Amino acid sequence: MTELRDIDARQLRVLRTLLEERSVTKTAQLLEQSQPYVSLVLRRLREVVGDPILVRSGSKMVLTERGETMIEPTRAALAGIEKIVSVPRAFDPKLDEGTFRIASADCLEAFLLPQLVDRLRAAAPLSRIVIRAVDQAYDYAGALERDELDALISNWPGAPNHLKTARLLGEEVSCLFASHHPFASMERISIEDYLRAEHVAPVARSKADPGPIDSQLATHGLKRDIRVMLPEFTLIPYILQSSNLVFTSSRHFAQHFCSLLPLRSLPAPRECGSLGFHLLWHERSHVTGRNVWLRNQIMSIARGL
Structure with a gap:
């Protein structure tokens, strides 16, 4: 018997079209595939599920009871695959309803953080902002790794090797x-x-x-x-x-x-x-549109100081 791992996304698209169109010929036309290929896929799928899926009834083809139950799961499976491999939509701060979570060295509270809060509230009015201090008990590296924190602004040298860093500014x-x-x-x-x-x-x-x-x-x-x-x-x-x-x-x-x-x-x-201030974030969010946008806002404010 053919095993489930032998069924790929291309064959799932054939199955979805067969279930929707109830026709090998029309499926082949819509997918621009040969009719023998569509028939081969149908045969392999029948072996996998142990059901004919599509049977003849007079002059037309109809779905079996099992075939009827496969329509929505097949659509959902393909939608999931498309979501995995598709390029994420560009981040739009005006539509964002998430929470920006930032940890910061205390000495920045007076002159950088007020500007950052104002900018985030203006550009992302639906979002929320949580800013916390960094004390000796706070595992900031673990928080970044667990996605409990988006970014950290530090004024101490050195950082764990698995964290990304960028110099924000130097201060007298x-x-x-x-x-x-x-x-x-x-x-x-x-x-x-x-x-x-x-x-x-x-x-x-x-x-x-x-x-x-x-x-x-x-x-x-x-x-x-x-x-x-x-x-x-x-x-x-x-x-x-x-x-x-x-x-x-x-x-x-x-x-x-x-x-x-x-x-x-x-x-x-x-x-x-002198003092050096650095921005830290985790590799897991390095290319995420939302995190990239947040880091750009922080770095833009730092450049203006």
Whole structure:
């Protein structure tokens, strides 16, 4: 007996047309195949299902009871195959009703994410947006792999090899402090002044990853005096207003909060290095129209900063 794996999509198209037209001759004409080929396919299908499928009744051909039950499954099978091999429709953000799921480094909340949210809401008004922070307990690589996350914006170097990465932007590092801080009367901050100051910093992601600033200082054999650590990045500027603490972050972050609060900023010593921001996504969504569109929006905003 012929086995099911011997039936291919071409033969399924013959079967569908036979079931719909009830005629070997007409099926051959419609599919532009020879009549002997259509008869051969019918014979093989009869062997597979153990039923004549199409039988003569007087001067015409009619379907058997089994043949009648095969019409919709055959159509569905071919529709499924066509869906698998067909080119996906171009992504249209105006029609999208899905959820954009993005994880981001905290320091981008103030100046990149508001622009991103505005752009996504304007271009994809039916969609929803979920943005979450990245803490030491969050398995972002696993979330990308499980399709629980569309993209990640990071400010730490390195990523698992199976993730795709693109550099978004490089940022100068600035020191942010209260307007009454001694640094406010200076034109520049020396590394000696910087190390004598008391600092506030976000809670480190892990002991192995103290953060980009402290990692860069360590390469010079230096360590700053961190007196306060906070879990919420954007809470820190408000703590600075009435304290003698110094916060080291990106230039854009410092400029943003200087425009909102009585704070001042100066470039950090060169030993603090610079910040690099990267976009991460999974190979599984690399060519998906929706993910490509989302990544393009993020990169476009980053280029404009």
